[in-house]
Amino acid sequence: IPVNPFDLVVFGGTGDLARRKILPGLFRRFCAGQMPQDAQVIGAARSEMDAEGYRQMVRDAIHEFDGRRPEECPELEGFLSRLSYVQVDAQGEGGWQELKELLRKDTVKAFYFSVAPSLFGDIAERLKNNGLAKRDARIVVEKPFGRDLASAQALNKSLAAYFHEDQIYRIDHYLGKETVQNLMAVRFGNMLFEPLWNSQYIDHIQITVAETVSVGGRGGYYDKSGAMRDMVQNHLMQLLCLIAMEPPSKFEPGAVRDEKLKVIRALEPVEPHHIVRGQYDAQGDEGSYRDHAENPRSRTESFVALKCHISNWRWAGTPIYLRTGKRLRARTSEIAVVFKETPHSIFDDDAGRHRNILTIRLQPNEGMELGVTIKEPGPGGMRLVDVPLDMSFSDALGPDAEEVPDAYERLIMDVIRGNQTLFMRGDEVEAAWAWTDPIIEGWEARNDVPKLYDPMSSGPEDSLMLMHRDGRKWREIR
Ligand code: BG6
Secondary structure, eight states: OOOOOEEEEEETTTSHHIIIIIHHHHHHHHHTTOSOTTOEEEEEESSOOOHHHHHHHHHHHHHHHHOOOGGGOTTHHHHHTTEEEEEOOTTSSTTHHHHHHHOOTTSEEEEEEOSOGGGHHHHHHHHHHTTOOOTTOEEEEOSOOOSSHHHHHHHHHHHHTTSOGGGEEEOOGGGGSHHHHHHHHHHHHOTTTGGGOSTTTEEEEEEEEEOOOOOGGGHHHHHHHHHIIIIIIIIIHHHHHHHHOOOOSSSSHHHHHHHHHHHHHTBOOOOGGGEEEEEEOOOGGGOOHHHHHTOTTOOOOSEEEEEEOBOSTTTTTOOEEEEEESSBSSOEEEEEEEEOOOSSOOOSSOSSOOOOEEEEEEESSOEEEEEEEEEOSSSSOSOEEEEEEEEEHHHHHOTTSOOOOOHHHHHHHHHHHTOOTTSBOHHHHHHHHHHHHHHHHHHHHHTOOOEEEOTTBSSOHHHHHHHHTTTOOOOOOO
16 A cells, blocks of 8 residues: 655665665565655755766665666666755755755655764754754654663754654664564464463573674774664664563554553663673684774674563563674574473473473564474374474465565655654663663773674673573574
8 A cells, every 4th residue: 555645855865774775675665566656755965966866876776785687677767766866964054945945745754864863963953944844744763872871862852852752753673574563463463372471481581683794894883882782772672672561552652662661661780690791703804803893902792692680570580581693603583482391291201391482583584483392203102392383474474475575664664654653762762771871881890801702603602601500591593
């Protein structure tokens, strides 16, 4: 279903995110017939360029990042005709009048701030001064949303001076992933799981986001952030909220975000010995983290594993383990809900070793798997084995299922529709920083040195110990 006609202005329209994600994503929605023929996308950036030059840049970006050959994109020229460009000075007056003239009456207006957070306030102010911050305009902002509580509060304040909260769309692209939304469908669309979804039946939960990539060319940014700020404070925290929240009364922005906020606020401070920081280390061509960060003494972590607790009735006594890192053995993101053993075994063979595990795979091969215990087939008596009830979404829905949109595509369309459910509210982001700040401050105060780990491994040994000490085990990264 096409969305309403819109004018989308992409500040930072020549930047990396715009070329990799935003513009190819819009193109795919155009091909899917969801972007109306008269929609307009305006790139806005510092570089001097005319509309034709911009279209050529976007044409190249689509070929490079969409992965399709030119002859496979018959709609490309139609899409490009919807693009224009304006040279804008985010901190000066140049270009704003021209931008205003390009915007049409009676369309949805959305302004995507694909720029450094230090420019958010400047752009918001100029939108206001030029009469563009109308009550129905929307702004989209990207992470990193601050680097601690104080800076996030300052950013929220600078946006709130010109826009209401219901106009601000803070992107966490993990919320746009298909399986992440499926998590809510599975929890709240089935009777089967919710009665068991508490500490009486669940032993623990593991959330893993493992990447094989190094920090590569992003060393400058990453070295000032580390895995805690880059991944845990946002993506892993969002997954944790969705897995642990109470059922919202309705699938709508206020209700969902209220419940997520309650989870973050109920998180207990993490004990220092319940966290492991790591940094990948390799000799030779592969390079160590320190080579990539171009800082031979860097103590920034490229890996974090931690154990946390949510203090409420549902989760008291059920730990949640989070783990994320770069240069690990495989690219895999999953949430594993590990159920308790049965209270009593009636089988000689079963020394209480069997547990049900519900695994929600975010990537690759999105889907779910439920491990169940059955009798081993054959005449050998009552021997038990664990087998997976496996459901890959692409297999289950078949080849005719609609192509799953990428997270950015979905989220941009939600902005145009005016649906904030999958975006972070200001108080959520602040609460997440309030929880991570003491962890990071503790590391800084102790001058904490990350444990080194080999690329292609599962991270530092200490991360395995974090689980072993509790008589538990991480699921394999594969
Ligand atoms: C980004 C982080 O937000 O998410 C990156 O800044 C990380 O460091 C990326 O690689 C992971 O996203 P995805 O969708 O590839 O899992």
